[in-house]
Amino acid sequence: MGKNLVIVESPAKAKTIEKFLGKDFVVESSFGHIRDLVSKDMGVQVDNQFTPVYEVPAEKKDVVSKLKKLVKKSTQVWLASDEDREGEAIAWHLAETLGLDVKTTHRIVFHEITKPAILKAVESPRRVNQDLVDAQQARRVLDRLVGFELSPVLWKKIKPGLSAGRVQSVAVRLIVEREREIQNFTSKATYRVVGTFVKDNGKKFNAELNHRFENKEEALAFLENCKSTDFSIGKVDKRPGTRNPAAPFTTSTLQQEASRKLGYSVSQTMSLAQRLYEAGLITYMRTDSVNLSGLAINSAKDEITSQYGENYSKVRNFSTKNKGAQEAHEAIRPTYMDRQEAGADRNQQRLYDLIWKRTVASQMAEAKLEHTTATISGPNLGDHKFVAKGEVIVFDGFLKVYLEGTDEEEIEEKNALPALVQGETLAPHSIDATQRFSKHAPRFTEASLVKKLEELGIGRPSTYAPTISTIVNRGYVEKPVREGVMREYQFLSLQKGEILEETKTEKTGAEKGKLFPTDIGMVVNDFLVEHFNRVLDYNFTAKVESEFDEIAQGQITWNSMIESFYKDFHPNIEEVTENAERASGERLLGVDPDSGKNVYTRIGRFGPLVQIGEGDDEEKPAFAGLLSGQQIGTITLEEALELFKFPRSIGDYEEGEVKIGIGRFGPYVLHAKKFTSIKKEDDPATINLARAIELIEAKREADKNKFIATFDSEDPIVEVLNGRFGPYIKQGRNNFKIPKDVDPKSLTLEDCKKIIAEGPKGKGKKKTTKKAAPKKKSTRKSSK
């Protein structure tokens, strides 16, 4: 056993470093943070200078006790967590938890996992930097205060279980505001004119008119005019140009590019990258740095020189443009540049290929281009000219390997033009005027949202993917597939002296993988923006970050920074809790023709609903939940009234009634106490008995090899089932694990009851609560 214990954050890193350091060193991992604010209640003593209350979470107990044992056997401990605010705090928590003296414990850092970098770090240890630790504590405490004081306001004023926070709420705001912008957008139609011209030698090329016409009459008049025009080439302009490669990948640019080129979601990209990292194939995948190690630059250079030639190589050092970047790691790159293909499966291989190409290209020469612009005019066209644009690659440089993708949907057409001479006359092959519609700003994709958040300095590489999951799981945003609709557009074409007119159709509005705000997302956002504009401000994070920097530099204390935030924030919370109206997004849809009562839509305790009648009526109002796909913002009176036809009986089957209803998770068929979801392609309003029976039978078939035994004497029914992970007992909504030494086939009802009595198995729920849960079935009748 060595005398030195080195603690790093990641186990994969530990393995590599142990090889570099030799026999006298044991390298262990802390698996990230080992301590955090207590998970229940605030965990911050507001009245005691905001003193944090920390605990080692249950899932970290094993790691900590292992580290404690190793510390005992060591004479020197080296805290080697990352060199940033969080890393410094991890080092400090380790020192505190493991009982190390911060005055003597070594703290080392390195930005790249190479032998020279590690050995150099070991030569010059320092101590834990308390100012940096305090900056992290301020960050942590601020986020806790904001999140844990804002969320309960939402529970009270909108709906239980909701959440708000410095990062997630701004992410939702971006999506909501983009959606509003799109709703308010009115598309404008113009006529775009493109001419195809022919040279004497028969070569054709395209040129676009430098003007778009407002309407069909103008476009027609122009084409008419072209009939009798002799076209000739005006100015021909040739300009050299260059294009440079993009910087190596950071987490955010990798997520964007994998989304554009490979269609991966943000979390998919991260999990594939994690796999590659664990296999030692790429460097760390959560980074905001575009920096490459000297070693990597050199081996990229060798690789480029041998594969493409020396003139393709160009050593480049990139620097980050992001203000908030902490750069504790390298850019994401292949560990070994000479390994062009790697990965355990197709998806990993494609991601690795992308990383390899991006890294290599970043060390390659710029591409040399020649841009040509030629104008084409005619005597009676006035100021209107056709412009032909061409681009020729003179030297491909890095383009040989890689070209960064683009978010823009319509890319300007750039072709190679034939040789053009000023004054040369041309015959038009055809001149087309096509009706085009201006487009609204695009909705965010996961990746473009990450890009925007990074620009605003909000969130960190390790949180981009989880943040998206959070706002989806809370029901604030969703990623529906929108079919789109057909739209007509006019197409006019001048060919051989004749003008053709045609009405064509195209699909518009189809969306896939785009983020849409939900009803709840909008209501929550509007509430937060109205009452807590300071935290919802896009610059809030940037402002507090600069204060964290001041703490890190020792210019202000962390407690005073938090104090100055909290002294306004907390009264704001109290004021809103006290005085703000309940927010429900309520809208009056119209009058129900049957009862003459008003019909409303709003967010209720269980989600979006429609309501007939007033809350203070003598007769109670009727309620119905919305279907998935319906929004309180857009539902019509007719659609709302349809919803009151549920739940309804559609006939009998096997001596049981078949009912159709709408539950919290969508429409269902209920038969013989069993639920079957109605498929998306079926409309619950029109579904017939035959189809419902089909669904019931399909469900039975699917469940066939799932059931081992059913005890229907109980209420709710007790069932023994085969699950994906072995047999279990189900009663009502609860599942119970069957002990391994029990044969599920021979279980009797008594055995099952015994297992059930031992309590539900699984996370979260503490033992069976003694209190009989008051079922609130009777609530309907109980009032007055």
Added chain:
DNA sequence: CAGTGAGCGAGCTTCCGCTTGACTT
């Protein structure tokens, strides 16, 4: 998972960042 929807009230929910397996039915 699921058939509700006010209010009464107990007791629950919730943040961001750093890391991977444990867990899932």
